Amino acid sequence: MEYFLNAGYIGSIFAVPKSIVDNYIKLANEANIKVLLYMLRNNEQEHSCKTISDALNITENQVEESFVFWENANIFIKKSNTSAIEFETKQNVIKEEPKTEIHKPVKRNYNINPSEIAERVENSEEIKCLFLMSEEAFGRPLTHTEQSIFIWIHDYLGLSTDVILMLTAYCISIEKGSIKYIETIAADWSDREINNLEAAQNEIKRLEEYSGFNRKIMKIFGMNRKPTSKQQEYIDAWKEKNYNIELIEYAYEKTIEAIDKLNFPYINKILENWYQSGLLTKAQIDSANFKRNNNNSEIGKKSYSFDINEIKSLTNNFGD
Numbered sequence: 001m002e003y004f005l006n007a008g009y010i011g012s013i014f015a016v017p018k019s020i021v022d023n024y025i026k027l028a029n030e031a032n033i034k035v036l037l038y039m040l041r042n043n044e045q046e047h048s049c050k051t052i053s054d055a056l057n058i059t060e061n062q063v064e065e066s067f068v069f070w071e072n073a074n075i076f077i078k079k080s081n082t083s084a085i086e087f088e089t090k091q092n093v094i095k096e097e098p099k100t101e102i103h104k105p106v107k108r109n110y111n112i113n114p115s116e117i118a119e120r121v122e123n124s125e126e127i128k129c130l131f132l133m134s135e136e137a138f139g140r141p142l143t144h145t146e147q148s149i150f151i152w153i154h155d156y157l158g159l160s161t162d163v164i165l166m167l168t169a170y171c172i173s174i175e176k177g178s179i180k181y182i183e184t185i186a187a188d189w190s191d192r193e194i195n196n197l198e199a200a201q202n203e204i205k206r207l208e209e210y211s212g213f214n215r216k217i218m219k220i221f222g223m224n225r226k227p228t229s230k231q232q233e234y235i236d237a238w239k240e241k242n243y244n245i246e247l248i249e250y251a252y253e254k255t256i257e258a259i260d261k262l263n264f265p266y267i268n269k270i271l272e273n274w275y276q277s278g279l280l281t282k283a284q285i286d287s288a289n290f291k292r293n294n295n296n297s298e299i300g301k302k303s304y305s306f307d308i309n310e311i312k313s314l315t316n317n318f319g320d
Contacts, residue, residue: 014040014041014043015040016036016037016040020036020073020075023073023114023115023118024073024075024114024115026118027114027117027118027144028069028114029141029143031056031058031062031063031065031066032065032066032069032070032144034056034058034066035052035056035058035062035063035066035067035070036066036070036075038052038055038056039052039070039076049063049064049067065143065144065145068144068145069114069143069144072112072113072114072144073113073114073115074113112147112148112151114144117144117147117148117151120151126154126160126161127150127151127154127161129161130150130154130161130164130165131147131150133161133165134146134150134164134165134168137165137168137169137172138172138177143179145179146179149179149182149183150164150179152183153182153183153186157186157187157189157190158190158195159186159189159190159195160195160196160197162197162200163189163194163195163196163197163200164186166197166200166201166204167182167185167186167189167200167204168182170204170207171185174211189203210239213235213239213245214227214235216245217235217238217245217248220245220248220249220252221252221262222262223262230264231264234264234265234267234268237268238268238271241275243271243275244280244281246281246282247271247274247280247281247282247285248267248271250282250285251267251270251271251274252267254270255267255270
């Protein structure tokens with residue numbers, strides 16, 4: 001079936017330069033095209049992100065991303081005499097074909113020209129695969145910013161395509177799939193030389209265990225919010241010392257019995273006393289407490305009892 005333009009529908013018209021269609025139609029996403037057409041249609045006016053967002057029914061972030069895309073393509077120019085985020089089309093550049101020469105981006109410079117990105121995709125199977133597989137993971141096309149950061153992670157952080165894709169899939173799985181979060185973790189991996197599949201798999205396993213330990217603690221303590229930084233320090237220490245989850249739960253129960261509120265320092269003190277006394281199971285603790293109640297043994301006293309000043313000191317730190 002063939003389609004033809006309905007000429008009778010055309011009233012006043014505006015031009016779309018051929019160079020834009022020839023060079024960027026495959027790179028631009030839906031929001032980029034919408035913003036371009038809107039700006040070409042209203043070229044004599046100044047516009048804010050909010051105005052364009054409302055007119056096109058897209059988010060302000062999508063508008064800003066589109067501005068960055070077309071500015072890097074040398075199609076839009078940002079006005080320097082206003083504090084608002086306003087752009088106008090750059091009339092003197094759309095008559096020329098955009099440069100396609102590749103320049104390796106400076107470290108932490110994400111504004112790679114779209115034509116440079118196109119060249120990288122065309123000349124590198126790794127980058128092409130990285131983009132295709134990432135888009136499949138996200139379930140949508142990559143934005144220009146995402147493309148730029150993925151190239152930076154690959155070229156300058158030195159992570160392979162397989163490692164980047166594994167990292168991306170993990171971040172998405174924990175609902176932290178923003179490109180900035182992926183970039184932050186990638187920089188950390190690069191610093192710690194986690195740059196092969198085996199190392200990446202081991203690190204993800206460690207992160208999953210860490211996250212699982214956190215979730216168990218929060219469930220035991222009935223916490224509906226993330227731990228504070230101080231609380232997280234206690235949890236991390238318990239994880240590092242391999243404290244048994246069963247004993248942490250038991251220490252929590254003893255804390256509630258004693259002071260009727262969640263108190264991390266108090267729980268931590270109970271756990272330290274138990275482990276220092278060699279009490280590593282609930283049965284051992286109950287046995288020691290039974291002996292303490294019957295013959296006032298020293299090991300029983302050290303299980304979870306404190307002097308009154310120590311209790312006051314710990315309970316004053318509620319929430320720590």
